[in-house]
Amino acid sequence: xxxxxxxxxxxxxxxxxxxxxxxxxxxxxxxxxxxxxxxxxxxxxxxxxxxxxxxxxxxxxxxxxxxxxxxxxxxxxxxxxxxxxxxxxxxxxxxxxxxxxxxxxxxxxxxxxxxxxxxxxxxxxxxxxxxxxxxxxxxxxxxxxxxxxxxxxxxxxxxxxxxxxxxxxxxxxxxxxxxxxxxxxxxxxxxxxxxxxxxxxxxxxxxxxxxxxxxxxxxxxxxxxxxxxxxxxxxxxxxxxxxxxxxxxxxxxxxxxxxxxxxxxxxxxxxxxxxxxxxxxxxxxxxxxxxxxxxxxxxxxxxxxxxxxxxxxxxxxxxxxxxxxxxxxxxxxxxxxxxxxxxxxxxxxxxxxxxxxxxxxxxxxxxxxxxxxxxxxxxxxxxxxxxxxxxxxxxx
Numbered sequence: 001x002x003x004x005x006x007x008x009x010x011x012x013x014x015x016x017x018x019x020x021x022x023x024x025x026x027x028x029x030x031x032x033x034x035x036x037x038x039x040x041x042x043x044x045x046x047x048x049x050x051x052x053x054x055x056x057x058x059x060x061x062x063x064x065x066x067x068x069x070x071x072x073x074x075x076x077x078x079x080x081x082x083x084x085x086x087x088x089x090x091x092x093x094x095x096x097x098x099x100x101x102x103x104x105x106x107x108x109x110x111x112x113x114x115x116x117x118x119x120x121x122x123x124x125x126x127x128x129x130x131x132x133x134x135x136x137x138x139x140x141x142x143x144x145x146x147x148x149x150x151x152x153x154x155x156x157x158x159x160x161x162x163x164x165x166x167x168x169x170x171x172x173x174x175x176x177x178x179x180x181x182x183x184x185x186x187x188x189x190x191x192x193x194x195x196x197x198x199x200x201x202x203x204x205x206x207x208x209x210x211x212x213x214x215x216x217x218x219x220x221x222x223x224x225x226x227x228x229x230x231x232x233x234x235x236x237x238x239x240x241x242x243x244x245x246x247x248x249x250x251x252x253x254x255x256x257x258x259x260x261x262x263x264x265x266x267x268x269x270x271x272x273x274x275x276x277x278x279x280x281x282x283x284x285x286x287x288x289x290x291x292x293x294x295x296x297x298x299x300x301x302x303x304x305x306x307x308x309x310x311x312x313x314x315x316x317x318x319x320x321x322x323x324x325x326x327x328x329x330x331x332x333x334x335x336x337x338x339x340x341x342x343x344x345x346x347x348x349x350x351x352x353x354x355x356x357x358x359x360x361x362x363x364x365x366x367x368x369x370x371x372x373x374x375x376x377x378x379x380x381x382x383x384x385x386x387x388x389x390x391x392x393x394x395x396x
Contacts, residue, residue, distance in 0.1 A: 023333035035361030050133035095129035098220035102260035140188030326377035
């Protein structure tokens with residue numbers, strides 16, 4: 001039976017080639033969209049490691065070298081700025097960060113630590129940063145005043161970074177070489193911190209302390225302010241004015257982290273939305289094309305189908321034959337698509353989607369393609385099953 005179906009498909013290869021190509025492309029697009037959607041959906045349900053509501057990001061624009069720890073005057077002025085911000089009754093907590101959440105900025109590098117090659121993202125922050133972002137410490141502690149006298153540069157790891165570096169071992173107290181003259185020392189571990197939001201993967205973040213005495217750490221260009229719920233919008237201008245008085249040569253821009261989050265989500269989800277629209281368009285085109293080709297094929301094959309009926313084939317047998325031909329066309333396209341998809345893990349696909357999402361997306365795409373093609377073949381195959389031997393004679 002399969003040999004016979006292959007011969008029938010091959011004899012109409014010109015008519016079937018376009019349909020197979022459309023199914024092939026639709027299968028690849030479906031896989032990409034479904035895998036991304038499953039990955040994003042899975043990530044959305046996981047905790048961020050911080051709270052973004054009621055947080056304002058006050059970005060500061062100054063010369064690129066002005067934030068270096070070697071500039072004691074600017075360092076002292078920015079510490080005064082923190083003190084001034086705390087004086088407002090509307091402010092619950094303040095802190096400084098170099099690359100805060102949803103800021104579209106990052107600092108990262110790959111290094112060998114504990115005999116493991118890991119890629120880490122870095123953020124230099126002040127002691128108040130954890131209170132602003134309401135982060136939860138799961139091991140050790142967050143930065144505090146006792147770190148002023150620390151011999152090594154204190155750092156706090158995200159839980160995923162700690163696992164990547166030390167596995168199940170306790171990271172507290174471990175030392176990491178920063179350069180020839182500097183050692184980092186782990187003082188705490190916080191929950192996995194997903195800096196780029198709900199649809200981003202774990203960032204393997206390392207927080208490095210900005211020392212108030214300027215001994216280590218680069219002062220960041222973002223002042224983060226957690227305001228109390230219900231703070232009026234006019235507080236934005238009052239805050240900016242006070243900060244301008246402390247640092248008159250620096251320009252300030254106040255943004256709500258809530259809006260920054262929406263911008264980040266739009267950027268991350270836009271490719272999936274566009275891919276989804278393209279996928280729907282391709283599926284509709286495949287459905288219309290496949291239905292039309294099968295309908296035309298049934299009409300042209302009236303003599304063939306009538307002869308089969310005359311030789312004893314029942315209507316259900318003809319119905320199954322047409323559906324089997326449709327399934328065979330889908331199988332040819334799916335085999336070609338599978339060959340392409342199965343190369344993706346070698347090319348680093350698991351850095352974008354999780355293995356579980358990859359597998360589930362592949363299975364879902366297979367199911368969708370077969371369900372679609374079989375559905376499109378139902379009506380033409382039903383028409384074929386209704387043909388009688390006399391219809392072939394009338395065709396002649």
